[in-house]
Amino acid sequence: MFKPATSPVENASPALSLSDVCHRYGAVHALRRFNLDVAPGEVVCLLGPSGCGKTTALRIAAGLEGVTGGEVNIAGHLVASSTNFVPPEDRGVGLVFQDYALFPHLPIADNVAFGLVGASAAEKSIRVAEVLEQVGLDWAAGRYPHELSGGQQQRVALARALAPRPAVILLDEPFSGLDARLRDQVRDQTLHALQTSGAATLMVTHDAEEAMYLSDRVVVMREGYAVQTGRPDELYDKPANAFVAGFFGEVNRLLGVVENGVVFCALGEIAAPGFMNGSKVEIIVRPEAIGLRETAENKAGPGYAVVEAARMLGRSSLVHTFAKSADGTDVHLHVRCPGRFLPDENTVLAIELDSSQAFVFPVEDAK
Numbered sequence: 001m002f003k004p005a006t007s008p009v010e011n012a013s014p015a016l017s018l019s020d021v022c023h024r025y026g027a028v029h030a031l032r033r034f035n036l037d038v039a040p041g042e043v044v045c046l047l048g049p050s051g052c053g054k055t056t057a058l059r060i061a062a063g064l065e066g067v068t069g070g071e072v073n074i075a076g077h078l079v080a081s082s083t084n085f086v087p088p089e090d091r092g093v094g095l096v097f098q099d100y101a102l103f104p105h106l107p108i109a110d111n112v113a114f115g116l117v118g119a120s121a122a123e124k125s126i127r128v129a130e131v132l133e134q135v136g137l138d139w140a141a142g143r144y145p146h147e148l149s150g151g152q153q154q155r156v157a158l159a160r161a162l163a164p165r166p167a168v169i170l171l172d173e174p175f176s177g178l179d180a181r182l183r184d185q186v187r188d189q190t191l192h193a194l195q196t197s198g199a200a201t202l203m204v205t206h207d208a209e210e211a212m213y214l215s216d217r218v219v220v221m222r223e224g225y226a227v228q229t230g231r232p233d234e235l236y237d238k239p240a241n242a243f244v245a246g247f248f249g250e251v252n253r254l255l256g257v258v259e260n261g262v263v264f265c266a267l268g269e270i271a272a273p274g275f276m277n278g279s280k281v282e283i284i285v286r287p288e289a290i291g292l293r294e295t296a297e298n299k300a301g302p303g304y305a306v307v308e309a310a311r312m313l314g315r316s317s318l319v320h321t322f323a324k325s326a327d328g329t330d331v332h333l334h335v336r337c338p339g340r341f342l343p344d345e346n347t348v349l350a351i352e353l354d355s356s357q358a359f360v361f362p363v364e365d366a367k
């Protein structure tokens with residue numbers, strides 16, 4: 001029979017829990033004491049550069065890989081530890097892979113029914129119709145995979161994973177094979193279907209915008225560790241270090257030395273509370289955190305930017321500038337201004353910094 005979905009309201013305990021999970025491939029430490037809880041109905045994305053351990057974490061949750069330390073619990077049951085291992089088919093998880101892995105010789109309805117082990121033909125047919133409708137493909141039940149577009153095949157794979165009402169859905173870069181325009185549409189449909197299902201969702205991506213779009217929480221990973229876990233806005237507004245700040249879009253990086261709680265750099269004076277005098281710091285500033293204002297003063301120095309080029313990007317303009325540090329060196333800065341703002345080359349503009357979006361970190365955190 002179908003396994004019941006776990007509702008976020010009925011059960012606040014995690015549907016999926018990885019505790020101190022370690023995994024080694026020979027000498028390679030793919031995961032190091034990795035911790036993560038995913039609640040029923042929650043969507044969590046693992047985000048990080050290639051090789052940081054995202055896929056390994058997902059495969060461990062799925063039961064496609066064992067653990068060398070720590071444990072995995074699904075819906076309150078221990079499914080993996082150094083002494084226990086429950087195989088994938090007995091874990092109550094749904095999997096969606098990058099390549100969709102549909103059976104080409106089976107019609108869509110049979111592909112979706114594949115995981116409904118133990119259900120009667122009538123139950124299967126009702127459930128298949130339900131999930132195909134959920135993903136907007138009720139019309140495709142009798143078609144074959146090759147008759148559908150990439151985006152439609154991805155939604156069939158999702159419907160197949162959702163059909164047995166798993167407690168946990170695991171998705172490995174499910175949109176990476178789709179072109180940009182289709183990706184936006186399929187993401188949206190996928191998110192609605194996942195939210196309707198009530199399953200705990202863990203998804204792998206290396207696209208920060210995708211993670212922010214889809215997730216209730218994001219885990220930023222590096223070298224097998226979870227560097228920071230939080231809501232997308234928390235990670236964007238309060239990054240734990242330069243690595244996390246740099247992962248959410250383009251940033252300007254400047255160096256400086258703290259004196260009396262402030263650091264002077266090409267942008268002017270920036271508060272650096274909590275740093276000792278003489279601390280070397282890295283200042284991370286997003287292009288949209290820098291404002292440019294016309295000024296009668298024609299001086300190049302800290303707090304002023306000289307325009308090198310300006311480009312219209314549609315909803316915003318990107319202005320390439322340089323500004324002088326306190327020691328006289330030029331620092332190249334990208335500034336993103338809303339709407340159309342195309343100042344002439346060599347114009348001197350005053351910098352207005354949104355200091356809530358200027359992050360100061362010790363230099364040793366930089367990578």
Ligand code: ATP
Pocket residue numbers: 025026028029030048049050051052053054055056057206
């Ligand atoms: P990507 O974004 O490129 O898919 P990832 O973050 O998913 O990367 P993993 O695939 O989990 O990273 O790999 C983590 C580390 O483990 C990497 O150093 C990788 O080279 C290594 N690794 C992964 N699979 C194996 C394997 N089967 N045998 C040996 N090493 C492996």
